[in-house]
């Protein structure tokens with residue numbers, strides 16, 4: 001697969017001197033679901049604005065689908081779909097009119113747009129609300145409509161700037177479903193930014209963690225977590241007191257074990273590849289007649305990755321916004 | 332031609348926004364209508380004093396042109412707000428990430444401004460006709476349908492020149508309040524220091540001098556001769572020239588600000 005987005009040594013300094021993006025380089029392969037994970041103010045939106053031809057870069061090289069982002073901006077605009085961080089539907093227009101208008105701006109034929117609008121309304125579940133003014137939509141519906149307007153011309157690349165921020169969990173998972181579908185079934189390359197670890201983890205095949213304008217780590221969620229070192233395997237035994245010491249001795253002899261500690265369950269084993277190790281542990285204990293009550297293992301989270309690289313916990317507002325969304329999510 | 336079709340879609344969008352927010356139309360018509368009713372009541376007797384107004388001309392006939400101009404000011408000022416709203420909401424960016432023609436964003440807005448001011452002009456003329464009939468001093472446009480079309484043109488042209496100021500201010504300051512505040516500050520003296528509401532020879536000397544340099548006077552005079560006298564091209568053509576000059580300056584400023592916003 002070839003790279004559809006390439007960014008080399010990108011720097012953005014705003015006119016007030018703020019260095020929003022500080023020498024970042026990355027690339028996104030065609031068909032990939034790529035993410036930018038970072039807290040507020042990290043430089044995510046700034047990067048998206050440069051990639052989508054809205055903002056001039058201070059320095060660096062940026063190409064999208066092989067086109068130079070400044071010299072060939074017009075060519076890029078034809079093949080990208082953009083959902084910006086602020087929901088930008090026109091409240092005075094109906095859902096259908098909002099999508100139609102965007103289709104016209106993409107110079108599509110009216111018949112073609114009409115057909116496409118029906119498909120999109122169905123995709124984002126807004127068929128029933130299609131003739132209502134967008135002003136009366138809930139926050140989640142507006143975001144879904146915004147997504148539909150970004151898709152009207154079947155873009156090759158979709159840029160999504162925090163598409164689920166502020167949404168209730170239900171709306172969020174609905175959007176996740178459409179996005180996965182678009183990426184999987186239609187092969188659209190997706191560049192998404194998010195503050196949510198869970199979202200990056202679930203959707204992105206590869207991601208960069210960005211903080212204060214710098215990329216601090218890149219890789220697949222699994223790779224990034226593996227970098228942390230160890231998964232944890234929690235073992236509880238039927239007779240913990242009696243078998244504890246012997247079990248430790250046995251597990252210690254196995255490959256790839258980093259550390260064994262006593263824990264609430266009984267034992268917790270830290271290891272590089274917990275998935276592989278579990279079978280060995282079960283076999284070893286079983287052959288020595290130590291009876292196991294349960295074994296669970298968990299991988300390190302992206303939160304651990306973020307902490308490792310920035311020394312702080314990424315602030316997650318996960319479900320906090322739900323109540324306002326229930327009130328209709330209007331501004 | 333994408334410039335034309337894009338302009339059309341931008342125009343349609345603004346028209347939809349306008350008719351779906353009738354309160355906006357109401358507010359911008361409210362002031363001129365109030366003035367029309369109030370001034371014709373307060374100053375209606377001016378025609379009883381010989382030499383103030385031209386012979387046989389009622390104050391209503393005299394002031395109608397001024398009210399039309401005032402209306403053009405009011406709706407042009409809302410133009411800047413619309414661009415501020417589109418910048419704030421991110422809708423401008425939404426248009427800019429598409430391949431649409433950039434000038435169409437401005438042209439569509441200006442076309443909707445022009446259309447709107449023509450509709451409002453028609454409403455005010457109809458109202459003036461009604462007031463005239465009720466007061467037994469008929470209000471008519473002496474040059475007939477063609478004259479009315481020329482008045483529409485003059486008012487729309489003037490409105491565009493004025494939209495330029497509010498658009499440029501809106502993009503420069505990004506604040507609807509500032510557009511209204513500065514707009515108000517510019518508008519009122521221009522209106523009162525002109526031949527819009529009172530006969531020029533009735534005004535103090537210094538106001539007469541200011542009035543000669545005031546584009547509002549030219550536009551008012553052109554509309555007024557079309558209503559009262561006839562096709563006095565010696566008044567109409569210079570008015571278009573002056574409005575054109577103002578338009579070049581204000582729309583130039585708009586274009587300059589727009590370039591900055593867009594790049």
Ligand SMILES: Nc1ncnc2c1ncn2[C@@H]1O[C@H](COP(=O)(O)OP(=O)(O)O)[C@@H](O)[C@H]1O
Pocket residue numbers: 014015016018019020038039040041042043044045046047
């Ligand atoms: N137009 C602007 N002018 C000056 N500074 C800006 C502007 N836009 C964003 N910034 C600053 O740049 C930094 C990165 O912002 P942004 O890209 O919006 O971050 P994110 O999208 O990750 O929250 C922040 O410190 C922000 O305050």
Ligand SMILES: [Mg+2]
Pocket residue numbers: 041044045046085161162
């Ligand atoms: Mg942002």
